[in-house]
Amino acid sequence: MNAYGTLLKKLIRFTNIKLTNLAEIVGYDTSYISKWCNKGKLPAAKAAPNVNKCLADIFAREIIIQEEATLFAAEFNASGPYDESSLSSTIFQLLKDAYKRSYDNTSENAQLAGLSSQRMLLWQLDIKNFFVTELPQLLHQLNEPCQILCTMDICGFLKDLSYETGRQAYYTNPVHIKMGINLGGHCKNNSYIPQLYYFLNHYNDISFDFYENTCMDYMNLFIVKNCIAVQCALDKDYRISIAHIITDTAQVNSLYQKVNSEFTLSRLMIHSSDSEELFYNGYRTEFYAHNAFQIMVAKGFEFLLPPEINPRLIQAARDQGFDESMAQLVAHLGITWEEIFEKGAIDFYLLKTNLIRYITDGTIYFADVVYHMSVEERKKHIQHVLDLVQKNPNIRFFIIDDECIPNSEHLFQMSVYNNKRKLFLKNMEHYDTRTHLGPSFYTMQNETLIGGISQYFSELQSSSLCNVYGSEDVFRFYEKYGIMIDRMLSIEE
Structure with a gap:
């Protein structure tokens, strides 16, 4: 268990606060907080200061209400004064230090380090692992909104997608994806309609815009702005058989700029919107x-x-x-x-x-x-x-x-x-x-x-x-x- 999870669990036990109450005040689902405590997960770096400040305020308030400030000082090796504001500042600093130690040592960051070099993936198992595991991990760790382009036809992938279980983690930063759709290609009958609907439901925390892609389908590109690009070779069944991963930021953003202009010229088919x-x-x-x-x-x-x-x-x-x-x-x-x-x-x-x-x-x-x-x-x-x-x-x-x-x-x-x-x-x-x-x-x-x-x-x-x-x-x-x-x-x- 990392230092952050150990400290958070200790604070929860000391104050005896219910996880459901904590989750409601902090504004995260209980499953997230449980993973922070027990599975070595961390709040997103961008959200961590606000999360830690909120947690510190909650714990300090409970300690004052329960009149346990002196016991807290002994248990957590903290010095006075013991008013609510001072306790909150002390707990915030404890959480901040534990977060930094855990973030620096997290195995997730070690895994993501492998993305810093260009690679060629030739085997289906490696390709699946990249798109299903490594790429989502990377997006979760980014501290800014994600802008993504995918020139490939979504209908070509729908038949191979499975929704046997719900997603374990949702994004905490906005993710926006422009993607291709070709109603004259793989969408030859209405069989794609429920699959497309299920796809949008399954990834309901991501904003998609779908564009008519007949003029750019051949590019076979997946690009995350300021981060990574993947050039794909597809087989006759529209499955990715080779994936060339590009991580040089200058090359990635040059590709992004060129491909984004193609989307601008293409017809918008499905648009994410607000009220x-x-x-x-x-x-x-x-x-x-x-x-x-x-x-x-x-x-x-x-x-x-x-x-x-x-x-x-x-x-x-x-x-x-x-x-x-x-x-x-x-x-x-x-x-x-x-x-x-x-x-x-x-x-x-x-x-x-x-x-x-x-x-x-x-x-x-x-x-x-x-x-x-x-x-x-x-x-x-x-x-x-x-x-x-x-x-x-x-x-x-x-x-x-x-x-x-x-x-x-x-x-x-x-x-x-x-x-x-x-x-x-x-x-x-x-x-x-x-x-x-x-x-x-x-x-x-x-x-x-x-x-x-x-x-x-x-x-x-x-x-x-x-x-x-x-x-x-x-x-x-x-x-x-x-x-x-x-x-x-x-x-x-």
Whole structure:
């Protein structure tokens, strides 16, 4: 165990603070802190000063509350005075020194040193190890946002990707990747659509922009600005057979500049975006100008809400620190959806596990606002859904049995909003973490891509994984399961 992990674990035991409480205050998941304590991992160098200051403040406060300052001084060989501010400074210095010793001696840095020289990888095992293990380690250690270019067609790699387990670590610094996509190459049918969706979900902390790559596919380059470049030779199955690693910074950045100009001239197909950009470039307004929708909800259910919820959402936007423009956006969206619900044709695709989670949890994501529906609000929501589908038979629900899809808990993090002319994805994980990395949205900029996704959803309706509920079916469903739903709600109440 490194010095930092040993010290951190000792401080946690001395103060007897719960790991969950510590994680909530520091702003990291408990799994990260557990790895700092037990597996020799370290906070990212850029984040370490803030993390250590926060930890020091928490421990100092607990020591003062527990009146254990004198015992702390003896246990940790620290001198007075013993007020909270002085204790915090002392603990911060202990953590800072332990971090430096651990960082200098970490085996990860020794492994990364191997990347400082140019190499030629000829064997599949070495190539896989580089892209799966060494390269992610390198990106995690960088103390600045990562800008990456990949000229190769993402569709050529999708068939070989596996998502059998969730990712063990997420990036703590922003990572942005420009990548190629060729809808006329490996994307010859709609089979790539779920794989591309799963890919974006699996790497939801990374922002991707996909460009039409027919003019640069031959380059076979992967470049991390200011860091490393990989020139690849591909076999007939589009697998990397040789990888030439370039680490000379001048060469890497020359390649980056040349290749980036090729992306600038290429057509943007899928764009990572945020709520403000989506609103001000008119994409959101144009999306709601139509009245036929396919919407797949990954978390919560922010649609068909009772009118009295809208003012509460507006107030929640203000309470959560958004400026007045967000409150206005929430108000505008509330009115827009009410009008669409009256006559519009809407196919909702709902994950079975998400539907159950919403009934018991009540969390919805409206624009950028996270709102927890009370039990009474959820009951009114259910009744309002029943009332609306009775008035508008063009609203249908398709319940997807996601439990039959392996690793589904990691592969459905993005909701899909589609009117068959405009389409965007909403990254729900962006709103459910404290780091807020990855994009808020992805907008689809290509008609062929939107058409393929629309067709895929239409075909999904007849799948064995999917059960359809029209207006009359919804009532029969509620007659059958209404008592169970009420009991689930009453447990929380």
